[in-house]
Amino acid sequence: MTGNFICAIRGPVMLILLGILMAIDQMGSYSFGRTWPALLIVFGIFKLAERSGRPAA
Amino acid sequence: MRRSSIVAPLILIAIGALFLARNLYPELPVLDYIARYWPFVLIAWGALRLGEIVFWAASERPMPRFGVSPGEWVLVIFLCIFGSSLHAVRGFSSWWPRSRVMIGGLDMFGENYEFPLSGEKASGSAPRVVIENFRGNARISAGDANEVKVTGHRTIRSLDQSAADNANAQAPLELTGDANEIHIRNNQDRVSNGRVRLTADMEITVPKGASIEAHGIYGDFDINGVNGSVDIISDNAGVRLQDIGGDTRIDLRRSDVVRASNVKGPFELKGRGGDVDLQDMQGPVTINGAYSGVLEFRNLAKPLHFQGExxxxxxxxxxxxxxxxxxxxxxxxxxxxxxxxxxxxxxxxxxxxxxxxxxxxxxxxxxxxxxxxxxxxxxxxxxxxxxxxxxxxxxxxxxxxxxxxxxxxxxxxxxxxxxxxxxxxxxxxxxxxxxxxxxxxxxxxxxxxxxxxxxxxxxxxxxxxxxx
Structure with missing residues (x-):
C-alpha cells in the first residue's frame, strides 16, 4: 500500500517541482539549465522510498 | 477501473475561459499572461493531482498506477516548450539576453558595488550625441555650455569587490568623436560575462541644439529641452520626453510607459508597450504597435494616426x-x-x-x-x-x-x-x-x-x- 501510494504521488510531486523550477527560471534568478538536477534527485529519493516501502507492505 | 481525475475538466474550463476572455476583450494581452505565468499552471496541476491522490489514499480507495499518466507528461512537455518559447519571443527575458544561464548566482549571492561616473567633452553648438548599447537609466537635459558632460554612477553587481574593480577598469566610460558627433560608450558588453553585471545611471548635459540617438538594452530615458531630433531604440525602456525641438522616433520592443509633452517635430512611435501619454504635440503623431495600457492624447496640433493591434x-x-x-x-x-x-x-x-x-x-x-x-x-x-x-x-x-x-x-x-x-x-x-x-x-x-x-x-x- 505504501509503495503504491508513493508511486502514485511521484508524478504530481515531480510536476509541481518542474513548475517551481520553471517559475524560478522565469524570475531570472536560477535558470532551468542550472536547476534541472533537482528533478533527478527527487526522482531518486522516490525510487529509494519505494524500495524501503515495499518490504514493509 | 481507473478513476478519472478532475484535472482534465479543469484544464478544459481554463482554456475555455482564456479564449472567451480573448474574444470579449481583444486588447487583453492574454499571450503575455501565458508567457509570464505558465509555470504556475504546472504547479497547480501537480498540486491538484497530489490533493486528489492524498484524498483517495485517506478514503482507502485503490491507488492509480500512475499519479500522472504518460499522456499527461507528453502534454506537460509540450506546455514547457510552448511556454518557454513564448516567454523568449515576448521579450520578457530581454533583461540579460546574453548571460541568462550564469546570472542566477549573481542575483542570489552578488552584491552591488557603486562607482562614480564622470566625463566631459567639448562640442559644437549642435552635435549629434550617440549613446551606444546602453544598460541603465539616462537623464538627458540641455545646458548652456557647448560641451557634453556625463555625471552619475554605475552599479556593478558582482560576487566580490575585486571583480567589480576589475570590471570597472575594463569598461571605462568613453566619450569619443569630434565636435559634431560625440559617442558616449559605457563598454558594458566587454564585461557582461555572467560574473558581473554593469548598469549605469547617467545624467547627461548636452548643448541646446544637440540631437540624441540612443540605443538601449534595458533602462529608462528621460530627455528634456533638446532642440534637435531624438531617436531611441531599445529592447525595454520607459521613455519620458519634454520640450523637444526636432523629430522624434521611438522604437521599443517593450516599454511600460511612453510619455511626451511639447514636441515640436513629427513624433513616431513603434513597438510594444503599456501606457502612452502624449500632450501638446505640435507635429504629426504616428503610432504603430501593440499597447496594452491606457493611451491618452491631448492637444495635438497636427494629424494623429494610430494603428494598434x-x-x-x-x-x-x-x-x-x-x-x-x-x-x-x-x-x-x-x-x-x-x-x-x-x-x-x-x-x-x-x-x-x-x-x-x-x-x-x-x-x-x-x-x-x-x-x-x-x-x-x-x-x-x-x-x-x-x-x-x-x-x-x-x-x-x-x-x-x-x-x-x-x-x-x-x-x-x-x-x-x-x-x-x-x-x-x-x-x-x-x-x-x-x-x-x-x-x-x-x-x-x-x-x-x-x-x-x-x-x-x-x-x-x-x-x-x-x-x-
Missing part, C-alpha cells in the same frame, strides 16, 4: 483629448475627418467637427456632435447600441437602421419610424449632410442633445469623462 484611429487635429483603455474609448473636442475602426470597444465621441467614420465590431457608439453645422456621419457596429444626440436645430439627412433591434426616435419630426422584418429603420431629412447609423444587433436611438451636453461646457465634461 485591433484599433485604427485617424484624427485631423485634436484640441481636446482622446483616451483609450481596455474596452473603451472616449474623445472630446476633435477635428475631423475622423476615422475609427476597432474590434471591441465602447466608443464615446463628443464635440467633433467634420466628417466621422466609425466602424466597431462589438461595442456601443455614443455620439454628440455638439457643433453645428453637422458634417457627414457614418457609424456602424456589428453588435451594440448606437446613441446619437443632435442639437435641436441641426440639419441632416438621416438614416438609422438596425437588423435585429429597435430604433428610438426621441428627436421627433422630421424623423419617421419604419418597421422592416426583425429590425427597424428611422429616416428623415431636413436638408443637411448624410448621417448613416447601422447596428446589426442592437438598438439605435436618435435624440435631442440636452442643455448640459452643449459644447460650451466641454471642460467639465472632459474632466468627468476622465474620472469615469
Amino acid at each position: 485591433n484599433t485604427t484611429l485617424g484624427v485631423e487635429r485634436l484640441p481636446g483629448d482622446v483616451r483609450m483603455a481596455l474596452g473603451d474609448m472616449t474623445g472630446s473636442n476633435l477635428v475631423g475627418p475622423i476615422t475609427l475602426s476597432t474590434r471591441s470597444r465602447d466608443v464615446q465621441l463628443s464635440d467633433f467637427t467634420n466628417s466621422v467614420d466609425i466602424n466597431v465590431d462589438r461595442g456601443d457608439i455614443t455620439l454628440r456632435p455638439g457643433v453645428l453645422p453637422l458634417a457627414r456621419i457614418e457609424a456602424q457596429t456589428r453588435s451594440g447600441n448606437i446613441d446619437l444626440a443632435l442639437p435641436p436645430n441641426a440639419k441632416f439627412d438621416l438614416s438609422a437602421t438596425t437588423s435585429h433591434g429597435e430604433v428610438n426616435n426621441d428627436f421627433g419630426a422630421p424623423l419617421r419610424n419604419e418597421e422592416q422584418g426583425r429590425g427597424a429603420a428611422l429616416r428623415g431629412s431636413n436638408g443637411g449632410p448624410t448621417v448613416t447609423l447601422h447596428s446589426d444587433h442592437g438598438d439605435v436611438t436618435v435624440r435631442k442633445a440636452t442643455a448640459e451636453e452643449k459644447p460650451a461646457k466641454e471642460d467639465t465634461k472632459s474632466l468627468k469623462k476622465i474620472e469615469q
Whole structure:
C-alpha cells in the first residue's frame, strides 16, 4: 500500500517541482539549465522510498 | 477501473475561459499572461493531482498506477516548450539576453558595488550625441555650455569587490568623436560575462541644439529641452520626453510607459508597450504597435494616426483629448475627418467637427456632435447600441437602421419610424449632410442633445469623462 501510494504521488510531486523550477527560471534568478538536477534527485529519493516501502507492505 | 481525475475538466474550463476572455476583450494581452505565468499552471496541476491522490489514499480507495499518466507528461512537455518559447519571443527575458544561464548566482549571492561616473567633452553648438548599447537609466537635459558632460554612477553587481574593480577598469566610460558627433560608450558588453553585471545611471548635459540617438538594452530615458531630433531604440525602456525641438522616433520592443509633452517635430512611435501619454504635440503623431495600457492624447496640433493591434484611429487635429483603455474609448473636442475602426470597444465621441467614420465590431457608439453645422456621419457596429444626440436645430439627412433591434426616435419630426422584418429603420431629412447609423444587433436611438451636453461646457465634461 505504501509503495503504491508513493508511486502514485511521484508524478504530481515531480510536476509541481518542474513548475517551481520553471517559475524560478522565469524570475531570472536560477535558470532551468542550472536547476534541472533537482528533478533527478527527487526522482531518486522516490525510487529509494519505494524500495524501503515495499518490504514493509 | 481507473478513476478519472478532475484535472482534465479543469484544464478544459481554463482554456475555455482564456479564449472567451480573448474574444470579449481583444486588447487583453492574454499571450503575455501565458508567457509570464505558465509555470504556475504546472504547479497547480501537480498540486491538484497530489490533493486528489492524498484524498483517495485517506478514503482507502485503490491507488492509480500512475499519479500522472504518460499522456499527461507528453502534454506537460509540450506546455514547457510552448511556454518557454513564448516567454523568449515576448521579450520578457530581454533583461540579460546574453548571460541568462550564469546570472542566477549573481542575483542570489552578488552584491552591488557603486562607482562614480564622470566625463566631459567639448562640442559644437549642435552635435549629434550617440549613446551606444546602453544598460541603465539616462537623464538627458540641455545646458548652456557647448560641451557634453556625463555625471552619475554605475552599479556593478558582482560576487566580490575585486571583480567589480576589475570590471570597472575594463569598461571605462568613453566619450569619443569630434565636435559634431560625440559617442558616449559605457563598454558594458566587454564585461557582461555572467560574473558581473554593469548598469549605469547617467545624467547627461548636452548643448541646446544637440540631437540624441540612443540605443538601449534595458533602462529608462528621460530627455528634456533638446532642440534637435531624438531617436531611441531599445529592447525595454520607459521613455519620458519634454520640450523637444526636432523629430522624434521611438522604437521599443517593450516599454511600460511612453510619455511626451511639447514636441515640436513629427513624433513616431513603434513597438510594444503599456501606457502612452502624449500632450501638446505640435507635429504629426504616428503610432504603430501593440499597447496594452491606457493611451491618452491631448492637444495635438497636427494629424494623429494610430494603428494598434485591433484599433485604427485617424484624427485631423485634436484640441481636446482622446483616451483609450481596455474596452473603451472616449474623445472630446476633435477635428475631423475622423476615422475609427476597432474590434471591441465602447466608443464615446463628443464635440467633433467634420466628417466621422466609425466602424466597431462589438461595442456601443455614443455620439454628440455638439457643433453645428453637422458634417457627414457614418457609424456602424456589428453588435451594440448606437446613441446619437443632435442639437435641436441641426440639419441632416438621416438614416438609422438596425437588423435585429429597435430604433428610438426621441428627436421627433422630421424623423419617421419604419418597421422592416426583425429590425427597424428611422429616416428623415431636413436638408443637411448624410448621417448613416447601422447596428446589426442592437438598438439605435436618435435624440435631442440636452442643455448640459452643449459644447460650451466641454471642460467639465472632459474632466468627468476622465474620472469615469
